Amino acid sequence: MQWVCAFVALPVNKGGLVSRFVVDEIPETNNDRLTTNLAYGLDNKQAFFLAVPYQISSAVDDRVGDIELLYRSLILQNIGSPIYSSRFGVLLGGVVPTDSDRDPKASAGFVYTYVNDKHEFDLDALWQQGIDDALNALRYDLSYQYRLFPKEYPEWGLSTLVNGVVEFAGRGVEGNTVVQQLTGGLQWVVTLRWVLEGGVTQDLNGPHDTNYIISTRIHF
Amino acid sequence: MKIYIFAALLFFSLSSIAKHDQVVEIDLSGLTCSFCVYGFKKNLEKHEDVEKADISLKQNKTRIYLKPGATVTEDELKGIIKDAGFGSGESQHYGKAEHPCDSTPC
Numbered sequence: 001m002q003w004v005c006a007f008v009a010l011p012v013n014k015g016g017l018v019s020r021f022v023v024d025e026i027p028e029t030n031n032d033r034l035t036t037n038l039a040y041g042l043d044n045k046q047a048f049f050l051a052v053p054y055q056i057s058s059a060v061d062d063r064v065g066d067i068e069l070l071y072r073s074l075i076l077q078n079i080g081s082p083i084y085s086s087r088f089g090v091l092l093g094g095v096v097p098t099d100s101d102r103d104p105k106a107s108a109g110f111v112y113t114y115v116n117d118k119h120e121f122d123l124d125a126l127w128q129q130g131i132d133d134a135l136n137a138l139r140y141d142l143s144y145q146y147r148l149f150p151k152e153y154p155e156w157g158l159s160t161l162v163n164g165v166v167e168f169a170g171r172g173v174e175g176n177t178v179v180q181q182l183t184g185g186l187q188w189v190v191t192l193r194w195v196l197e198g199g200v201t202q203d204l205n206g207p208h209d210t211n212y213i214i215s216t217r218i219h220f
Numbered sequence: 221m222k223i224y225i226f227a228a229l230l231f232f233s234l235s236s237i238a239k240h241d242q243v244v245e246i247d248l249s250g251l252t253c254s255f256c257v258y259g260f261k262k263n264l265e266k267h268e269d270v271e272k273a274d275i276s277l278k279q280n281k282t283r284i285y286l287k288p289g290a291t292v293t294e295d296e297l298k299g300i301i302k303d304a305g306f307g308s309g310e311s312q313h314y315g316k317a318e319h320p321c322d323s324t325p326c
Contacts (some may be wrong), residue, residue: 016259044305079306153277
C-alpha cells in the first residue's frame with residue numbers, strides 16, 4: 001500500500017486484497033499514465049505488491065510498461081499501545097520488462113511507518129539493481145499525514161475521514177541527477193473500503209515543473 | 221387488534237435480543253490505521269460464529285456479536301486479531317442480560 005507516492009508499513013490483512021488505480025503524468029513524455037497496483041496479504045506480516053503501468057495517451061503500440069513486483073515483510077513491530085504504532089519492513093522484488101529490448105532489475109529496500117493518533121510518518125528507500133543492460137535506479141520518500149477530519153473518532157464505527165499529505169521524494173536513474181519532488185495532497189477515506197486521493201507534485205530540481213496525481217483505492 | 225400488535229412487537233424484540241446471545245469486547249493495540257479497519261472487521265465477520273463486529277478507534281476496542289450457540293473461544297478471536305496484524309488485550313464477556321448497547325444499535 002502507498003500514500004500518494006510513498007510506501008507504508010501497515011499490515012494487509014491475511015487474504016486481503018487492496019487495489020489502487022493511479023493516474024499521473026509521465027514527466028519525460030507528458031503522457032498520462034494509469035498504474036494498477038495490487039496488494040495481497042499473505043499473513044499479518046507479509047504482503048505481495050504488483051504494479052502495472054499503462055500509457056493512456058500514447059501513439060505507440062507498446063503501452064504496457066514494465067511490471068514491478070515487491071514482497072514486503074514487517075520484521076519489527078511496536079504495537080503495544082492503543083494509539084501508537086511503529087512498523088519496519090524490508091522490501092524485496094524486481095522489475096519484469098514487458099519488452100524484449102529491456103532487461104530486468106532486482107529491487108531491495110526498506111519501509112518504516114510511525115503512527116500516533118492524528119499523525120503518520122512514512123519513510124522508504126528502494127534500490128533497483130539493473131541486470132545486463134538495465135540501468136540502476138533509486139527512489140526514496142519521506143511522507144507526513146495529518147488527520148484533518150474528524151478531529152475525534154466516533155465512539156463506534158468510522159465516519160468519513162480526510163487526511164492532508166505532504167511528501168518529499170527522490171527519483172533517479174544511473175547517470176542522471178536524482179530528481180527531488182515535493183507533493184501536497186488530500187486523502188479522502190470515503191468508506192471503510194474506498195479511498196480517493198489527489199495531489200500536486202512539484203519538482204525541486206530537474207527539467208520538469210509541476211505534475212498531478214490522482215488515485216482511488218478499493219479494499220476487497 | 222391491539223393484542224396482536226403487542227404480540228408482534230414482543231416477538232420482534234425478543235428475536236432481536238436472541239440474535240446476539242453473547243457479546244465479547246476485546247481491547248486492541250496497533251489498530252492505528254483507519255483503512256486497516258475494513259480488513260480487520262472482514263476477517264472477524266468471516267468466522268461462522270460471528271454475527272457482526274464493531275470497531276471503536278476512539279476506545280481502541282472491538283465489540284463482537286456472536287451468533288446463538290456460538291462455540292468460538294476468546295483465544296480464537298484473539299488469533300483472528302493477530303492474523304490481521306494487530307494486538308489484543310483484556311476482554312469482557314456479556315450475556316444477553318447485560319448487553320452493552322450503550323451507543324450502538326443492537
